Amino acid sequence: MTTLTQTPVPAAPVTWRHPGRALTAWLALLFVVMGIGLLAFVWQFANGLIVTGMRNTVMWGQYILFFMFFIGLSAGGLIVASGGRLFGATMFKPITRVAVLEATVAVLLAGVFILPDLGRPERVINILLYANTTSPMVWDIAIVVVYTLLSALYVWLYTRADLARRGSRLAFGTGVTERELARDERLKSALAWVALPAAILLHSITAWIFGLQISRGFWYSAIMAPMFIASALVSGLALVILLSLAVRRVRRVDFGDDLVAFLGGLLGVFIAVEGFFVLAEFLTAGYPGAPDESGPIARLLVGPYAPLFWIEVVVGLVIPFLILAVRRTRMRPGWVALASAIAIGGIFVHRLNLILNGLSYAPIGVPPGVAIGVDQGPAASSFAMTYWYVPTVVEYLVVAGIIAFGALLVTLAVLWLPLREQAAH
Amino acid sequence: MADKVSPVEALPAASRAYGEIGPRSDHPHWGMVVDQERCIGCWSCAVICKSENDLPLGAWWNRILTEGASLDQPHEGTGGLTMHWLPLACQHCENAPCVKVCPVQATYHRDDGLVMMDNDRCIGCRYCMIACPYGVRTFNWGEPSRPTPHETGMVAARPLGTVEKCSMCVHRLAEDQVPSCVWSCPTGARIFGDLNDPDSRVVTLIHDRQGEELLEELGTKPSVHYLPPRRKAPL
Numbered sequence: 001m002t003t004l005t006q007t008p009v010p011a012a013p014v015t016w017r018h019p020g021r022a023l024t025a026w027l028a029l030l031f032v033v034m035g036i037g038l039l040a041f042v043w044q045f046a047n048g049l050i051v052t053g054m055r056n057t058v059m060w061g062q063y064i065l066f067f068m069f070f071i072g073l074s075a076g077g078l079i080v081a082s083g084g085r086l087f088g089a090t091m092f093k094p095i096t097r098v099a100v101l102e103a104t105v106a107v108l109l110a111g112v113f114i115l116p117d118l119g120r121p122e123r124v125i126n127i128l129l130y131a132n133t134t135s136p137m138v139w140d141i142a143i144v145v146v147y148t149l150l151s152a153l154y155v156w157l158y159t160r161a162d163l164a165r166r167g168s169r170l171a172f173g174t175g176v177t178e179r180e181l182a183r184d185e186r187l188k189s190a191l192a193w194v195a196l197p198a199a200i201l202l203h204s205i206t207a208w209i210f211g212l213q214i215s216r217g218f219w220y221s222a223i224m225a226p227m228f229i230a231s232a233l234v235s236g237l238a239l240v241i242l243l244s245l246a247v248r249r250v251r252r253v254d255f256g257d258d259l260v261a262f263l264g265g266l267l268g269v270f271i272a273v274e275g276f277f278v279l280a281e282f283l284t285a286g287y288p289g290a291p292d293e294s295g296p297i298a299r300l301l302v303g304p305y306a307p308l309f310w311i312e313v314v315v316g317l318v319i320p321f322l323i324l325a326v327r328r329t330r331m332r333p334g335w336v337a338l339a340s341a342i343a344i345g346g347i348f349v350h351r352l353n354l355i356l357n358g359l360s361y362a363p364i365g366v367p368p369g370v371a372i373g374v375d376q377g378p379a380a381s382s383f384a385m386t387y388w389y390v391p392t393v394v395e396y397l398v399v400a401g402i403i404a405f406g407a408l409l410v411t412l413a414v415l416w417l418p419l420r421e422q423a424a425h
Numbered sequence: 426m427a428d429k430v431s432p433v434e435a436l437p438a439a440s441r442a443y444g445e446i447g448p449r450s451d452h453p454h455w456g457m458v459v460d461q462e463r464c465i466g467c468w469s470c471a472v473i474c475k476s477e478n479d480l481p482l483g484a485w486w487n488r489i490l491t492e493g494a495s496l497d498q499p500h501e502g503t504g505g506l507t508m509h510w511l512p513l514a515c516q517h518c519e520n521a522p523c524v525k526v527c528p529v530q531a532t533y534h535r536d537d538g539l540v541m542m543d544n545d546r547c548i549g550c551r552y553c554m555i556a557c558p559y560g561v562r563t564f565n566w567g568e569p570s571r572p573t574p575h576e577t578g579m580v581a582a583r584p585l586g587t588v589e590k591c592s593m594c595v596h597r598l599a600e601d602q603v604p605s606c607v608w609s610c611p612t613g614a615r616i617f618g619d620l621n622d623p624d625s626r627v628v629t630l631i632h633d634r635q636g637e638e639l640l641e642e643l644g645t646k647p648s649v650h651y652l653p654p655r656r657k658a659p660l
Contacts, residue, residue: 047567048568048585059564119551119585120549127528132526368495375481383485
């Protein structure tokens with residue numbers, strides 16, 4: 001407190017004006033969380049995945065959940081960058097750089113989230129050495145790599161000229177002549193044509209990891225890929241809104257509240273599409289009547305997962321849609337930010353439901369069920385018909401560490417990259 | 426992972442003869458028939474599987490499901506109480522979902538139709554467990570805990586962090602011996618043989634008793650066939 005008042009700057013207490021303290025504390029926090037996450041990962045590597053809450057019954061958990069969640073979050077950059085290009089939406093311009101930065105970091109983190117999920121992360125190179133072309137996971141890793149490179153190229157292309165003006169080495173020797181600037185524009189347009197199909201593939205293939213598995217009735221649905229695209233658009237755009245507002249707060253970009261209202265309206269449309277897909281899926285699956293009450297649809301509507309499902313629908317879809325549909329709230333950035341935050345939460349719960357409901361029940365529902373895979377002691381059964389997955393502390397720490405790594409990347413980019421669009425041209 | 430030497434050759438001649446695989450075609454496709462009419466739900470095959478293949482506590486390649494409400498409980502069918510078991514292990518599918526999804530080809534088909542695991546290549550992503558509609562794969566979650574400090578198996582234990590499953594006792598097949606679940610069944614409910622040989626006992630049994638595939642509607646084409654119980658009379 002005292003240091004703030006002692007400084008000669010009399011302006012309002014915007015802590016970022018004095019980056020020293022706040023920034024140091026923030027970076028220190030990120031490094032501590034990353035360090036703890038790394039330790040948790042080492043602990044898990046040494047002891048095996050027994051330290052997680054996963055077992056043979058629910059064999060994918062929080063890591064895969066965050067993998068697909070971050071894949072979805074990476075959609076935001078693309079909507080703003082290539083959408084702006086291909087459909088001539090020039091109002092996106094002030095936040096394009098923030099958006100493509102968000103996409104790059106999100107898809108990078110998604111890739112990182114695969115590692116702690118592996119039982120033998122040190123063998124991950126086998127995916128290159130012995131790639132099985134019929135595996136959707138191989139398709140997905142390929143598109144994640146392509147999309148990461150495209151997004152990074154996007155970030156560079158949009159900041160290159162300003163980096164060159166600063167004389168930064170990150171400009172890789174390029175300049176700011178008329179010809180080079182004209183070439184930038186051509187490249188941006190060309191990239192938009194490549195990036196849009198790449199993004200659609202990214203979300204579709206991630207959906208097909210789940211949606212092509214006939215063994216899991218709840219997942220085996222043609223609507224999986226369209227729904228993944230819709231939920232990616234919701235969470236991706238919502239995060240871009242939040243991040244843009246945050247970066248505006250620290251005065252690294254400038255844009256008006258009218259842009260926030262426009263993005264909010266777009267987000268409302270995406271939420272409506274997502275809600276429509278959820279309705280279409282549940283009506284199709286539920287209308288004929290489930291063969292038995294433990295069917296996946298019944299479980300979500302009235303069964304053990306009903307609270308999560310109704311949170312997804314009411315808090316994640318209905319409330320943010322209403323906030324964004326009403327003009328008075330849509331015009332206020334605070335309300336749009338709130339709607340964005342709970343819409344992101346809703347998509348997270350949506351994906352959580354997908355994992356839990358897809359996996360919690362033994363595929364052949366005959367007693368005693370599936371072998372859990374871990375010694376349960378002499379008093380308990382080795383088998384389970386259902387399994388209630390709860391992530392362990394180790395899983396939370398690893399996830400926190402990876403997210404802190406992403407936050408670090410964003411922070412450094414906000415500090416060092418020219419994110420502000422030059423008004424000159 | 427070096428395989429241990431199976432002590433089959435140390436067996437007395439009578440025991441060896443008892444476990445020998447019968448006649449087969451030039452290009453055998455190994456398969457199994459499980460006679461649900463004969464199965465008495467004793468779990469002998471499940472237990473010898475654990476011992477033969479050195480499975481730690483909590484892990485099972487082979488288990489016996491009770492068709493009905495709960496383990497070893499009769500259930501009410503049409504016309505009264507009935508009680509049947511469904512011995513379940515890897516079905517060694519011809520159209521195997523696990524083989525399709527494995528990103529590193531660590532699970533693969535042999536020429537004789539068996540679905541195998543390469544535990545030195547497996548990265549432990551568990552996608553095969555997602556894809557398997559029978560739930561027969563098990564993951565090595567932690568350091569194995571065993572009832573005795575001695576290794577019991579005829580094959581080496583699988584490394585931490587990899588997926589494993591029934592190998593149809595491939596180490597025994599190499600010595601012309603049927604899988605251990607087959608010879609150990611007290612009621613002879615399991616029959617092993619060559620599905621490519623039209624005269625083999627497995628093929629004639631499947632034909633004569635209208636053998637069924639488990640989850641046939643999924644199109645996985647299992648190499649294991651089930652003979653449904655004919656006796657419908659109540660207990």
